[in-house]
Structure formats: C-alpha cells, structure tokens
Amino acid sequence: MPKVVSRSAVSSSTDARPTASAAAALRVYYCICGEFILVIEKSLSALPKRQTDGATIIRCQDSGAENAIVLKLNATPTDPVLVERPGGHERQYRFSCPRCNLLVGYQSTPPPVKSGPYLYILSGALTQMQGQVPKDAFDGEAALDLSEAATQ
Numbered sequence: 001m002p003k004v005v006s007r008s009a010v011s012s013s014t015d016a017r018p019t020a021s022a023a024a025a026l027r028v029y030y031c032i033c034g035e036f037i038l039v040i041e042k043s044l045s046a047l048p049k050r051q052t053d054g055a056t057i058i059r060c061q062d063s064g065a066e067n068a069i070v071l072k073l074n075a076t077p078t079d080p081v082l083v084e085r086p087g088g089h090e091r092q093y094r095f096s097c098p099r100c101n102l103l104v105g106y107q108s109t110p111p112p113v114k115s116g117p118y119l120y121i122l123s124g125a126l127t128q129m130q131g132q133v134p135k136d137a138f139d140g141e142a143a144l145d146l147s148e149a150a151t152q
Helices: none
Strands: 027-031 036-040 056-059 071-073 081-085 088-096 103-107 118-121
Touching: none
Parallel strands: none
Antiparallel strands: 027 036, 036 071, 056 118, 081 088, 088 103, 103 118
C-alpha cells in the first residue's frame, strides 16, 4: 500500500474587496436562558414596533416597495391562541424557546416561519448578550420591594 501524503496551501489577499455577503453584518439574538433563537440582517431596535403590544415587526415576504428581511428563527411552534384586541380578535401562531419554552414571537399565519407577511418578536424576549436579561424584559411590571420593612 503506498503512503498517502496530502498538502494544502492557504492563501489570502488583503487587496480583495469584501463581498456583499461579508459586508452584511448578521445579528444574533438569544433567549433569556441563553439558547440561540434568531439570526437577522438588521438590528431589532431599528425595526418598527407594533402599536397593539409593542412587538417588533419583521417583514417576511417581499412587497412592491420593500424587500423581505433575511432571518433564521430557532423556535418551537406552539398551539394557536385567539387574542382579543380593540375592534376584534387576532389569531396568533406562537413560537417559543426550545429550551425553556419562553414565548418569543408569533405570526398571523400557521407555521412554518415566514409563511405570512410578518413575524412579530415580543418586546423583552431576546437579548444580544447570551445569558444577560434585556433591559425591556420587565417593562410594565410592578417592582417588588424585598426590603425588611416590606416583609413585616
């Protein structure tokens, strides 16, 4: 049996222009428990918010004037929920964290993800720093006083 020897050479150029895919910075978002949930081409803070619940609106399908946002969602679909809104009802097909089952988002059409025009990410559900609770995670919650005077 002859001996197999392999050789490889690595080359790179500092003169090459960056490609469009390399120039586009992808942002990674995690659940509060640390599980990877979302990779997206735009910052969630730069996207519009929904008036009804403050959720971030992500366009999933192209329209005449705007292109869809490139994203990958790592979440588990849950049972649909009917939510009462002013002026009617809304059916939400929800997505939760695969590790801790925290609700992270929803869409108005049945799964799979991006089957409808929009995906909504709930405010305070995701963070860019793994293992760190986002600042808006407890917005609207009353502060709990844990001082000694409050326990007596």
